Amino acid sequence: MESTRQGTKAHGHRVTSEVGRLRTVLLHRPGAELKRLTPRNNDKLLFDGIPWVGRAQEEHDAFAQALRDRDVEVLYVTELLQQVLEYEGARARAIADTIDDNRWGDQLRRVVRGYLEDLDPEDLAQVLVAGLAHEELKTAHGLVYRLMDRLDFIIDPLPNLLFMRDNSAWIGDRVAVTSLAMPARRRESTLTGLIYAWHPRFAGVEPVYDPSLEHVEGGDVLLLCPGVIAVGTGERTTPAGVERLARQVFDAGLAHTVLAVPIMQERATMHLDTVCTMVDVDTVVMYPPIAHSLTAHTVTAANGDLRVEGPRPFLEAAAEAMGLDRLKVIDTGLDPVTAEREQWDDGNNTLAVGPRLAVAYERNIETNAHLEAAGIEVIRIGGSELGSGRGGPRCMSCPILRDEPR
Numbered sequence: 001m002e003s004t005r006q007g008t009k010a011h012g013h014r015v016t017s018e019v020g021r022l023r024t025v026l027l028h029r030p031g032a033e034l035k036r037l038t039p040r041n042n043d044k045l046l047f048d049g050i051p052w053v054g055r056a057q058e059e060h061d062a063f064a065q066a067l068r069d070r071d072v073e074v075l076y077v078t079e080l081l082q083q084v085l086e087y088e089g090a091r092a093r094a095i096a097d098t099i100d101d102n103r104w105g106d107q108l109r110r111v112v113r114g115y116l117e118d119l120d121p122e123d124l125a126q127v128l129v130a131g132l133a134h135e136e137l138k139t140a141h142g143l144v145y146r147l148m149d150r151l152d153f154i155i156d157p158l159p160n161l162l163f164m165r166d167n168s169a170w171i172g173d174r175v176a177v178t179s180l181a182m183p184a185r186r187r188e189s190t191l192t193g194l195i196y197a198w199h200p201r202f203a204g205v206e207p208v209y210d211p212s213l214e215h216v217e218g219g220d221v222l223l224l225c226p227g228v229i230a231v232g233t234g235e236r237t238t239p240a241g242v243e244r245l246a247r248q249v250f251d252a253g254l255a256h257t258v259l260a261v262p263i264m265q266e267r268a269t270m271h272l273d274t275v276c277t278m279v280d281v282d283t284v285v286m287y288p289p290i291a292h293s294l295t296a297h298t299v300t301a302a303n304g305d306l307r308v309e310g311p312r313p314f315l316e317a318a319a320e321a322m323g324l325d326r327l328k329v330i331d332t333g334l335d336p337v338t339a340e341r342e343q344w345d346d347g348n349n350t351l352a353v354g355p356r357l358a359v360a361y362e363r364n365i366e367t368n369a370h371l372e373a374a375g376i377e378v379i380r381i382g383g384s385e386l387g388s389g390r391g392g393p394r395c396m397s398c399p400i401l402r403d404e405p406r
């Protein structure tokens with residue numbers, strides 16, 4: 001295929017809230033990259049267990065089907081990636097980014113380059129996601145290759161690509177291609193960046209954030225309402241990342257207020273969306289122990305710089321920025337142990353398909369019961385295997401088009 005983008009068809013991409021009717025979502029169906037996980041590497045690759053891959057795929061297919069059943073268009077990242085790898089320029093970029101790895105010397109780099117250049121788009125997409133094991137590169141013989149552990153990877157797999165929320169996030173009609181904090185995930189945004197840069201579906205889209213900037217992960221970014229964004233800062237998104245994102249979205253006219261929300265720097269609460277997600281225009285579900293202790297620093301634009309106020313209770317600061325009397329919290333009424341267990345299993349990580357309609361893992365029985373008692377329709381999906389990477393329905397989805405919230 002020639003190296004320019006042609007055949008552009010108009011598709012919408014615009015997201016201004018967490019709860020406007022969901023129209024299009026980007027997912028990644030887990031595949032061979034999950035088969036790379038072993039007890040030796042699962043910690044480094046950010047999984048808490050070794051998933052049963054076939055079952056994880058069934059669970060994911062049921063998730064995608066539940067969305068399609070509600071008229072949501074589901075796009076798959078590997079399909080878009082294969083399509084852009086038909087373009088010479090995109091292929092060259094993908095290969096150059098992949099071989100830019102200083103664990104290799106010149107000799108190994110040359111061999112890997114040749115190996116990748118010989119692959120067709122489908123196989124190249126597969127290697128970019130599933131990685132390349134030492135034993136799969138049979139043509140290499142140099143020093144670095146010989147000294148590598150035979151069980152090591154030459155190109156690391158991306159098992160966390162499953163959690164599509166984190167490597168990019170749409171803000172209005174612009175996409176933030178994020179700067180992932182964990183080394184195991186950095187290559188993910190190279191792939192999504194490539195798709196947004198080359199796929200005809202996204203022609204004309206100009207990213208509002210890029211991976212060279214300070215760390216920001218999509219799971220920390222909550223679009224509270226048009227113009228107001230809450231950004232968690234903890235294990236992943238850094239304070240400098242929040243500041244940079246605020247500047248970028250203010251300069252682009254995408255928001256008037258950013259709330260910087262400190263969260264505990266630990267695995268159970270790695271992103272803001274592990275403890276708080278929206279289920280209606282004025283309602284959140286939140287991990288009970290933090291509902292009233294979470295704080296926010298309010299950031300607004302002032303004379304070409306940033307004005308920072310607070311900290312104040314998050315619920316108060318958010319309500320004020322959103323122009324509400326009150327931001328409601330669904331009382332999940334859980335005893336502390338159940339709350340902790342269900343938070344760990346992503347009970348608070350719901351994906352709103354529309355106002356008061358949310359996808360949630362079925363295993364969080366008590367959280368879901370309280371959501372329903374509060375008038376939220378819950379679409380339950382299985383997640384026993386998907387959840388072994390510690391992410392729920394919101395983490396697994398990147399909304400590309402939502403209606404304006406009502």
Ligand SMILES: NC(=O)NCCC[C@H](N)C(=O)O
Pocket residue numbers: 045046047160163165166182185218219220270271273274389390391392394395
């Ligand atoms: N938004 C999210 O909370 N995403 C879940 C990411 C899980 C993944 N295993 C990680 O540690 O990054």
